[in-house]
Amino acid sequence: MERYEKTFLVLSAAVLVAFLVALAYATIAMHIELPGKAGVIPIKPGQNVAAAVLATAPFNHPGVTKIGPDQYQVAIVAQAWTYYPREIEVPAGARVTFVVTSVDVTHGFEIPGTRVNMMLIPGYISKLSYRFRKPGNYRIICHEYCGILHHTMTAVLRVK
């Protein structure tokens, strides 16, 4: 094998290792969590999804709940083409856990400028935690195309 070939092989391997290290660093050291299935909506035979969602905690009481010191849970129901509730207020610096589901088609849940980004699949509960350090108004945007008024599907998150 020529010297150049060896160099290239070593370099390629090094690049791949660097990628993996960056990936591990992001997930472990920076606590970047990926959305996971936090649960399913139990649907009885013949029942429609909306009814099933509204009968399942915490979606029977959508909105902000304090679940511990400096910890809040925000239950949100997505429906074409709005979120319920549409205006949410949480304190700055607290750990906010979004618990979201959809009652009709697949929706998105994105807060620009943060790493909050989930797909909302009907029948599944999506869950993600985030700490908003800077107070201000954040916009929740549906970023999964969901029909004619997709672009109007937004909500406001106020961090005080």
Place this chain on the structure above:
Amino acid sequence: MAAQPKPLPVEGPHYLEGGGILGWLTTVDHKRVAVLYGVTALLLMLVGGTEAMLIRTQLMRPDNHVLTAAWYNQIFTMHGTTMIFLVIMPLETGFFANFLIPLQIGARDVAFPRINALSYWLFLAGAVFMHLGLVTHVLNLGTVPSGLPNAGWFGYANLTESQYSPGLNIDFWDIGLLILGVSSVLAALNFFVTIVNMRAPGMTFMRMPMFMWAILVTTILILLAFPALTVGLIFLFLDRFFGTHFYRVTAGATPILWQHLFWIFGHPEVYIMALPAFGMISEILPVFSRKPLFGYPMMAYSLVLIAFLSYGVWGHHMFATGMGPIADATFAITSMLIAIPTGIKVFSWIATVWGGRLRFTTAMLFALAFIIEFTIGGLSGIMHASAPIDLQQTDSYFVVAHFHYVLGGGVLFAILGAFYYWCPKISGRMLDETLGKWQFWLLVIGFNLTFFPMHWLGTWGMPRRIYTYAPGMGWSTLNFVETIGAYIQAVSFIVFFANILLTLRRGEKAAADPWDGRTLEWSVASPPPAYNFAVLPEGGSRDDFWVQKYGTLAGAHGGGSSAAGATAAAHAAAEAAEHIHMPAPSLYPLLFALGVFLMGVGALAWLRIVILGGMVVALSIIAMAFEYPAHGEEAAESEPVFYRGVDNRKAGMWAFLGSECVFFTALISTYMVYKSRNLAGPDAQILNIPLTSFSTFILLMSSLLMVLALAAFRRGDDKWGRIWLLGTAGFGCIFLGGQVYEFTDFYLQGLYMQTNIFGQTFYTLVGTHGFHVFIGVCWLVTLAIAGFLGKIDSKRSLAVEIAGLYWHFVDVVWIVIFTLVYLMRTVKHA
């Protein structure tokens, strides 16, 4: 090799001359079919490009209302669908590959010329079908207003269900894609067999032009990827027309099924578009650098490696669905791995150019720009492999930037380069280089101005597929800049189309070998004669034509081909040309496609049209079968064409069965996934094991009879051959009878396809297999009748052998189904 007469240009009619309109409608010449593909795809490129301009005009300013939201959604859906299925794929595979495969491997035509024509007409039928929404919109047909498809090119379930998309829009998309899928698989099968089986005698795999390698791997990808999409589309069709629940949440089903099926197809699809572009670049760079391609073996292996890995990366489209840490990690690593073979290609291209004597023709400029633009797209692609980063970018404009760098700056630049490079061969005229350079620079500026800022917009959170956005988001300036860039691209394409039109009218006549090319297509006249090669080339070395001209692979200092032998060779060639039998034209591919189109229209409008269409299809198939009654004999008598090993038809059957494997795998996987999600009603406990065991035994025994039938025909015992054939068909009928009894029994017990997800997956899987058995029985009976008419003897036992391959395959599939569905019915899956 030296003893072989040089296949030099022959004076005579070229493939474009004569025939009139009927000649074009009935053509089976791969070059004419390619031109039909090319013209259609260029027209559709105008459509798709106009759609892009409308999208960018709408997004030029915040709160803009140039289009209505309803139109915007239809237009972005059709922009994606058109560019992928109706422009890039047909231009690469249908146009360039179709034209160049026989010319580059030294053959007279593709393996199945009529299937080639059929692929084109089906493509046209699918393309027109996709746009029927315009007709229903204008005439206001249907119970609810309908227009063009409007659920995105990815058509995510469950938005596509009739509950949420009641119009015909999605039906046009669903059925149109099904038709296009059949067209693509047929074309891929055809090209695969051609490349594997019909290369010139001396052309081993490692001597093929790199474009042929790319197309060979692409055809395998098409054969093994499209069935997954077909299954997904069939489920959608059943949901919309028969009220099943494949993607509905209510019955325990989940819309995620669509995402898996779609991306198992969808990621290989990216490479179905990218690999031919890699191949084109690998042809253009060596010619204009006057150096052989660097690292040929690695270039070939890396294509295979990319294809292999491309089936294991679909999950990186789905990080945001929440697949869990193990799946996320697996897909992250496979997605990073695929960057390695791609990196090998980029470095090899650079090394090819390195130290070469470069000629900056328009084709070369596009090829060089390809390397840069594609690498930018590739780098943002590697970012997507990292799940945490991808999560930030999912459904944002960053992704739009990424795949436009891959498919626009990458694939489209390669296609444009290929136009400038191969247009002289195809049309016989040179595209204007001055206009070409104007087009190139306008496109480079416009392209980067449009798509580079999208990286920033995406990072700032601008989502994809939005009709409009609020003024205060900070996205307005860059969106305005992007639209200006898009308009510059539009000007560039106006220059391109003007160049094509001017060239065809009064462009400079092209010589046979205007670029000092390296591969065999440059050894024939421009445009080539209908039979391609008067004397089939030997193809004894890599870059065969170059070696013929200069004696060595690397050297470019030889004296060129000797003019002395040219005249003698031309005479010999002209003499040989008189004995060439080309396949006769046929109208039936066109009729077949028309029938399919009618069936599609009928499904939406009036059931009787489906029956009419079906009859047209059936009659076309029968007519095609009788068109050349003595096919085998005639082929044997005419000038010998070189085949490697197996017969084309047998190789085609193997390729088809490979595709079928993926089809059944998708159906069986769906059954397995949905089995444990059944909410209510009958489940696998209803299955009657003793009865099915009996019919399984019968089906397996039928394979034994099939073996006996083939053996009898081979040893010339026609009587017993016919008896065993009928016996096989009879056993097939007993099996089908058992299935009819089983289905009726379940039906009476209240298990319909709509009852629950067990019912729908069971009936689809087992019913599809039953349909395969039915087709097999029809085939065997036809063969037996042909046997009684004395048409099958030991020389033509191949027909029985091919039917046997199919029959054994269907049996093997049944063993899998019987084991997984029936015998393991009580096994629960998590």
